[in-house]
Amino acid sequence: MLKIQNYINGNFHDPLSNEWLDNYCPANGEIYGSLPNSGKEDVDNAYIAAQSAFPGWSQTSLDERSRILIRISKGIEANLDRFAEMESRDNGKPLSLAKTIDIPRAASNFRFFAHAITQFSSESHQSIGQDAVNYTLRQPIGVAGCISPWNLPLYLFTWKIAPAIAAGNCVVAKPSEITPATAYLLGDICNEAGLPKGVLNIVHGVGSTTGQAIIEHSDIKAISFTGGTKTGAHIAKTAAPLFKKLSLELGGKNPNIIFADCDYKDMLETTVKSSFANQGQICLCGSRIFVERTIYDQFKTDFINKVKHLKVGHPSDNKTDIGALVSKSHLEKVLSYIEIAKKHHTILYGGNKVTVDGYENGYYLEPTIIEVDSNDCQLNQEEIFGPVVTMMPFDTEDDVLQMANQVKYGLSTTLWTNNLKRTMRLSNQLQAGIIWVNTWMLRDLRTPFGGMKASGVGREGGFEALRFFTEAKNVCIKY
Numbered sequence: 094m095l096k097i098q099n100y101i102n103g104n105f106h107d108p109l110s111n112e113w114l115d116n117y118c119p120a121n122g123e124i125y126g127s128l129p130n131s132g133k134e135d136v137d138n139a140y141i142a143a144q145s146a147f148p149g150w151s152q153t154s155l156d157e158r159s160r161i162l163i164r165i166s167k168g169i170e171a172n173l174d175r176f177a178e179m180e181s182r183d184n185g186k187p188l189s190l191a192k193t194i195d196i197p198r199a200a201s202n203f204r205f206f207a208h209a210i211t212q213f214s215s216e217s218h219q220s221i222g223q224d225a226v227n228y229t230l231r232q233p234i235g236v237a238g239c240i241s242p243w244n245l246p247l248y249l250f251t252w253k254i255a256p257a258i259a260a261g262n263c264v265v266a267k268p269s270e271i272t273p274a275t276a277y278l279l280g281d282i283c284n285e286a287g288l289p290k291g292v293l294n295i296v297h298g299v300g301s302t303t304g305q306a307i308i309e310h311s312d313i314k315a316i317s318f319t320g321g322t323k324t325g326a327h328i329a330k331t332a333a334p335l336f337k338k339l340s341l342e343l344g345g346k347n348p349n350i351i352f353a354d355c356d357y358k359d360m361l362e363t364t365v366k367s368s369f370a371n372q373g374q375i376c377l378c379g380s381r382i383f384v385e386r387t388i389y390d391q392f393k394t395d396f397i398n399k400v401k402h403l404k405v406g407h408p409s410d411n412k413t414d415i416g417a418l419v420s421k422s423h424l425e426k427v428l429s430y431i432e433i434a435k436k437h438h439t440i441l442y443g444g445n446k447v448t449v450d451g452y453e454n455g456y457y458l459e460p461t462i463i464e465v466d467s468n469d470c471q472l473n474q475e476e477i478f479g480p481v482v483t484m485m486p487f488d489t490e491d492d493v494l495q496m497a498n499q500v501k502y503g504l505s506t507t508l509w510t511n512n513l514k515r516t517m518r519l520s521n522q523l524q525a526g527i528i529w530v531n532t533w534m535l536r537d538l539r540t541p542f543g544g545m546k547a548s549g550v551g552r553e554g555g556f557e558a559l560r561f562f563t564e565a566k567n568v569c570i571k572y
């Protein structure tokens with residue numbers, strides 16, 4: 094049994110209350126370990142460690158911070174197999190995916206910000222005619238809180254921690270209680286890399302207690318959060334009166350818009366991925382597919398044929414395309430949407446639980462394609478966050494633009510067309526923070542990442558993240 098502990102001040106600790114939570118393996122539905130059910134007092138200790146480390150860390154040279162981050166990156170890479178196995182067991186995602194996407198990206202996050210901090214600069218303004226010069230200092234904020242979800246556990250956890258510490262802050266972080274294992278492994282890697290004690294502290298537990306203690310801590314000055322829109326709204330409400338800096342990366346209901354003039358084969362292959370990768374549990378998945386009517390029937394046939402060949406199976410089987418959903422309660426939530434589909438729409442493919450031999454209690458579900466006749470329906474308006482997509486035809490560019498934007502979210506859009514003018518027109522008008530044209534999930538870590546409307550506030554990535562994790566102070570000198 095894996096016993097996860099909190100990582101505070103460079104050491105591993107049981108929770109002060111000695112209360113523990115069960116850790117489930119989604120592939121077989123069994124408990125395989127425990128994790129701390131940390132309380133406010135554990136968060137307070139993590140804060141004290143972070144606050145004590147801050148004066149030294151914020152004065153550590155950029156070269157030295159960069160070297161340490163590179164060593165963390167290398168430590169993750171050197172332990173790729175171990176990290177990937179833990180991630181897959183904890184989350185239910187195919188091991189192959191954890192090995193090729195999740196863990197390499199976590200290592201890249203540290204490497205990227207190790208370099209970025211040595212390139213980060215601030216502005217200077219010469220006030221001509223007033224004999225003055227202004228320069229802007231970009232100083233670390235102090236102790237930052239980083240809270241991440243279960244779908245891409247180490248990938249999203251490190252996407253926050255790396256820029257926070259690169260910028261000279263110390264961190265109190267909480268991974269999702271559903272997927273704590275790789276965050277636990279990270280503690281050892283940080284120690285081996287020579288990260289000073291207290292710079293990073295990881296406290297495990299449930300959102301409503303451990304997470305809540307972080308967001309309402311009066312001296313934690315910034316919160317970087319990725320998770321659901323409802324939780325994001327609660328965090329904003331709690332943190333705003335305390336004047337914390339806030340970065341919120343929230344849910345999505347992303348349109349995948351397919352025009353007849355696209356490169357069809359490329360579109361079809363990528364659409365299978367953008368619909369079902371990671372069991373559809375990626376905030377960027379294209380869960381609403383809109384297809385130009387002239388190719389709708391052809392697409393429907395071809396898409397179903399491709400999806401039929403996806404293998405739902407145990408995450409460690411290298412033939413598996415779709416592993417287990419993350420938890421029993423999440424599977425039930427996704428199934429509740431399929432019940433709605435049975436009553437009001439047409440299920441073109443899937444919709445059933447899958448029994449995998451030897452793992453009968455695992456949380457497996459067929460990839461599911463639902464045909465809807467209006468964008469107003471619940472299935473097109475609410476985030477399902479599972480291996481479920483809807484599809485419907487459209488006739489004109491204006492119609493599809495209206496439907497794409499007619500949703501409370503605004504995270505990403507995928508657009509398939511070879512018409513340049515149309516691409517430019519739509520990119521200007523689509524309400525989304527990220528627009529992919531003829532591709533999906535192509536990530537360059539320098540670009541701003543985040544959503545508009547109910548998909549979030551602020552941007553991560555590149556210098557945007559370093560700006561978030563620093564306070565700008567302008568100095569005006571008259572000469």
Ligand code: NDP
Pocket residue numbers: 240241242243244245249267268269270271298299300301303304305306308319320321322324325327328342343344345375376476478504544548549
């Ligand atoms: P949740 O909002 O339920 O949880 C996210 C994190 O917040 C978890 O660590 C959770 O802890 C914690 N949390 C819950 N309540 C509180 C609270 N009161 N105070 C502080 N922290 C709290 O999201 P999920 O984990 O279910 O993740 C799925 C969601 O994340 C989807 O909506 C998805 O779209 C979104 N997401 C957005 C991304 C983006 O970049 N925009 C990327 C990936 C996912 P615990 O799990 O222990 O309850």
